[in-house]
Structure formats: structure tokens, C-alpha cells
């Protein structure tokens with residue numbers, strides 16, 4: 001399908017679409033326990049200059065998890081890398097988090113599942129293994145994520161399912177793979193995953209500096225109109241398979257309120273060099289609002305990301321205005337057609353909530 005030419009058509013929606021709003025009660029800790037990885041994906045958002053290259057010791061991870069746990073508010077923990085299964089103590093880290101009463105534990109993986117991790121943890125330890133694929137076939141996925149990565153990810157999903165783990169799958173949409181997203185409707189029934197996440201590619205890490213063969217910056221982001229015309233309808237098709245689908249809201253209608261998660265919710269994006277961000281779009285810059293110094297979490301003095309969250313711009317999300325202005329569509333008079341939603345705001349299609 002050529003997405004530039006004709007609108008996508010689909011059956012009318014059958015499922016309740018719900019905007020998943022964030023609240024002060026929602027606490028998520030995204031802990032990067034290392035930045036090393038066996039793959040070298042074209043879109044890798046890890047930026048070693050900004051995030052460090054070290055592998056955190058288990059003692060440090062324990063201290064940081066103790067600091068980030070909360071007595072009153074349940075906290076979800078997402079363990080990431082790099083590839084977190086490269087950490088030899090991952091099972092012990094999971095056990096530490098369980099003892100600290102983290103509400104849920106997710107391990108993000110590229111599917112290689114090193115160190116026999118599936119044999120060292122159980123479904124009562126780890127709620128979800130979250131896999132990443134960027135194509136419905138090796139032909140689309142492997143040029144982006146690496147030779148052989150499609151097959152390894154698919155077999156990793158099967159192994160995790162076989163042992164009874166919850167499994168989700170993330171597909172990061174870019175200009176290089178949007179044409180293959182609809183084909184996931186053929187692949188997903190074979191994978192039997194529990195949730196499907198569609199992500200929009202952000203200009204962070206490698207994707208911010210990736211160049212074509214002739215030296216020009218690679219155009220990875222898709223046009224706003226293309227997103228609006230295709231993504232919600234493809235998400236609907238996937239939900240019709242019985243799989244809950246979550247995808248970024250991206251554009252707000254005039255009547256929809258804008259909120260910056262950096263001001264109204266409790267997310268912590270923690271890197272091995274101690275930086276703690278409240279907004280993932282800020283991660284390529286040294287503007288983190290918090291920082292671990294040793295085992296202590298301290299506030300970083302201004303100017304930091306929090307000062308940006310407090311700015312009000314007609315475009316909505318201030319970081320999109322600064323680093324991803326191509327996402328924004330304007331009327332001829334210069335006013336934005338839509339406000340850009342916070343990147344943390346999601347739409348959910350849940351086949352279990354038929355309308």
C-alpha cells in the first residue's frame with residue numbers, strides 16, 4: 001500500500017476507545033539497568049554520551065529501587081537497557097523489586113533473553129515480558145533491528161508464552177515500516193500476545209542523527225496527516241483480533257484538554273549515570289530534573305526540564321515544539337491545527353469493552 005495516495009478504509013469501529021489519562025496516583029519507574037546491547041537498531045534511543053555506558057551493580061539498583069518505591073502509591077517498575085537480560089543478576093533484581101512491593105514488574109527485551117532469564121524467574125515474579133518488533137516480517141524488521149532479530153524475537157515470545165508469562169509487543173512506527181503495520185494483523189494471531197503497543201518514532205539517540213547514504217538526515221517520522229488517517233484504523237483492525245491495542249494520542253482535538261505528564265504524573269526515567277528525567281523527550285539533553293548522587297536522589301537546580309514543562313505554548317507539548325516541530329500542522333494564519341498531546345498520553349482499544 002502507498003500511504004501517500006489514498007485513505008485507508010476499514011470497517012466501522014466496534015470497540016470502546018479510551019484515552020488513558022495520567023494522574024498523580026500513577027507512578028512508573030523506568031529503570032535502565034545498563035545501556036549495552038547485542039543489537040544496534042537504527043532507531044535506538046539510547047544515547048551513551050547522555051546516559052552513560054556502565055552496568056549498574058545490584059547493590060546500586062537495590063538502593064535506587066528503595067528510594068523510588070512509595071508507601072502510599074503503587075509503583076509499576078519497567079526494567080530496561082540496552083538489553084536488560086544481559087545483566088547477569090536480573091533475576092535477583094526482580095526479586096529485590098518484589099520484596100519492595102512494586103505493583104508490577106515488566107522486562108523490556110529485544111527477544112534474545114540472555115542468561116536463561118526465563119528459567120530463573122516465574123510469572124509470579126515478572127508480570128510481563130515486553131518484546132519489540134519493527135515489522136511483520138524479517139524483510140521489514142531486520143534491516144531496522146538487525147539480521148536474525150525477527151526470528152529471535154518471535155521464538156522468544158513463544159518461549160515466554162509457553163512458560164505462562166504475560167507478553168506484550170511494541171511496534172515503533174516510522175517512515176521505513178508504516179507500510180508493514182497492517183500486516184501485523186496476519187502475524188499477531190500466531191503470537192498470542194496479551195497487548196500490542198504502537199509507538200511513534202521519537203527523534204532521540206540514533207534516530208535523531210541517522211543519515212542516508214548521501215549524507216542527508218534520514219526522514220524517519222511520518223507526516224501528521226498520515227498518522228491520523230492510518231494508525232487509528234489499523235489499531236482498530238488489530239483490536240478486532242481480540243488483542244488490546246495501545247497507541248499514542250499525538251493530536252488533541254480543540255475541545256480536548258492538554259496536560260503535561262511532567263507536571264501532573266509521577267514518571268521516573270532513570271539512567272545508569274544517575275540522571276532521572278520526568279519526560280522521555282528530554283532524555284537527549286542534560287536537563288534532567290533529578291539525579292542520583294550515590295544513593296541519594298537530589299533535585300537538579302534550574303534550568304531543567306521542569307522549567308520547560310511550565311511554559312504554555314499554543315502547540316501543546318513544548319518539547320515537541322522544540323525538538324520535533326515537523327510533527328505540528330499549522331493553518332495558513334500560523335495557528336496550530338491541533339495541539340500536540342503529551343507523548344505519555346495513550347489511546348486504548350480494549351476488545352473486552354465492546355460498545
Ligand code: SF4
Pocket residue numbers: 037038039040041043044045046081082083110
Ligand atoms: S534492542 Fe533496544 S537497546 Fe538494543 S539497539 Fe535496539 S533499541 Fe537499542
Ligand code: SF4
Pocket residue numbers: 259260261262263278279280281282309316317318319320341342343344
Ligand atoms: S512529552 Fe511534552 S507534554 Fe509530555 S512530559 Fe514531555 S514536555 Fe510534557
